[in-house]
Amino acid sequence: MQLIAIDLDGTLLSSDGTISTGNRQAIRDAQSLGHIVVISSGRSLHDTKELLDHAGLDCPIITGNGAVAFHSGEVIQHLQLPVHISEEMMELAERYHLYYEVYTNEGVYIEENGRNFLEQEARQLYEKTGKPEPDEAAYIIDTQHKQRGLSYVPNYRSIDYDNLGVYKIFVLTFDPEKLKNLRQELSGRVDISITTSGVQKLEVGNPQSTKGNALSFIADYFGVSPSETVAIGDNLNDLSMFEVAGTSIAMENAELEVKEAADHMTKDHNQDGVAYGLYKWVLT
Numbered sequence: 001m002q003l004i005a006i007d008l009d010g011t012l013l014s015s016d017g018t019i020s021t022g023n024r025q026a027i028r029d030a031q032s033l034g035h036i037v038v039i040s041s042g043r044s045l046h047d048t049k050e051l052l053d054h055a056g057l058d059c060p061i062i063t064g065n066g067a068v069a070f071h072s073g074e075v076i077q078h079l080q081l082p083v084h085i086s087e088e089m090m091e092l093a094e095r096y097h098l099y100y101e102v103y104t105n106e107g108v109y110i111e112e113n114g115r116n117f118l119e120q121e122a123r124q125l126y127e128k129t130g131k132p133e134p135d136e137a138a139y140i141i142d143t144q145h146k147q148r149g150l151s152y153v154p155n156y157r158s159i160d161y162d163n164l165g166v167y168k169i170f171v172l173t174f175d176p177e178k179l180k181n182l183r184q185e186l187s188g189r190v191d192i193s194i195t196t197s198g199v200q201k202l203e204v205g206n207p208q209s210t211k212g213n214a215l216s217f218i219a220d221y222f223g224v225s226p227s228e229t230v231a232i233g234d235n236l237n238d239l240s241m242f243e244v245a246g247t248s249i250a251m252e253n254a255e256l257e258v259k260e261a262a263d264h265m266t267k268d269h270n271q272d273g274v275a276y277g278l279y280k281w282v283l284t
Contacts, residue, residue, distance in 0.1 A: 001034050003224040004282060005062065005215050005241055006274055007233035008041040008048065009143075009197060011251055014270050017146065019055040026275035027057055030283055036222055038062060040211050042168075042197045042237055044108050045070055046149025060222075064103055065195055065237050066214035067167035067205050069221075077217055078105075079206035081166045085191060089169040089204050090156060096182050099172050102156065105165035107149035111156055115145055122174045132174050140200060144172060167209070171202040195237040203237070212240025230282055232266070232274055234258060249277040 006012050006027075014020055027037050040062040041048050048063050049070075060071040069077035081089075086102070093100040099118050102109040111117075122137035132140075153159060173179050179202055186194055186204070193205045211233075219229050231241035234254035242248035242261045250262035251273050259265055266277030 001036065001224065002228045002230055002282065003036045003038060003215075003219050003222060004030060004230040004278070005038045005040040005211070005218075005232070005245070007211075007235070007238050007241075008039060008043060008051070010234035010253060010269050011232055011238075012039070012269070012274050013051075017143065019051070019057070020272055020275075022272035022275040024055055024057060026272075026278045026283075027059070030278055033283060035282070036060065036224065038215075038218055040066075040215065040231075040233075040238075040241065042170075042195075042203060044103050044147065044149050045075075046107050047147045050148040060218060062211060062214040062218060064168045065193070065197075065203055065205055065209055066211045066240075067103075067209040069214055069218050071218075071221075076221060077214070078165065079167060079209045081169070081192070081204070081206055083161050083166065086161060086166040086169060089192075092182065092185060093169070093171055096178050096185075098178055098182065101144070101170040101172075102159075102161070102166055103168035103170060104161070105167075107151050108147060108170075109151050109153055109156065109159060110145075112152045112154055115141060118144075118172065118174075125174050137174060140172070140174075140198075167205060169204045171204075172200055174200055195240075197235045197237045210240040211237060212242075212244045215241050216244050232277055234269065247281065249281060 030037050038060045042065045045063045045068050048061050062069050067079045099114055118141050193207050193209045195203050227246040229245045230247045231245035232249045234251040248262045249264045249266050250259045252268040264281050267273035
């Protein structure tokens, strides 16, 4: 028995945000052989559950970049951000004029003007620098606002976060200088984890919240040794999984650093790359 952790965006999901028939079948084949398939994502628990339900898949879930582990209808691990730190992160994002989202047990909170803020930022940067391309910006913005479990609020300050279980602050910007400044502000801190799932993004969580830590936790939960774990991913937040997994597989569309860290490279996420990797290196 092996435990196989699979990332979502850029890995299991095609560009249209769906799980292909080929990838679904490969996951079912792995399960039928007794392997445990875990979906490991930076997305929220609500969003990930709905994606799997829509695809007809039943898998344990790691979400929020390792903050939340879920199995058989129960949260089996939840690494929260202390309220004072989440509020500090929100204040920093606002100081740098950045769009952000608040991930909680009750779903993802987004300010009502968030989409307009991002569209205006992208438009102004394009007029000034020629980047990002309008189609690229629109795709990124649409992806964020098609998440499941979204709650729109007029103002983040209208929410009482004490009992919501905040586990991630997600920042998105098309302005690399803004993101660079925020990273410098947060560098060296040991009371938070910082990762990214794309060049426009920065994600802050509990210091123990990494996909790698969550993979170790859930492998121990199921009694699977580290050598019998497999990780498949494409972006920098997947590197911590590659560090602990017995076998690591990068997507053809993965970031260069991810490819260099992997044991194997499979096909693109739009070419059933997960299925190809499973059949070639795991289900043989």
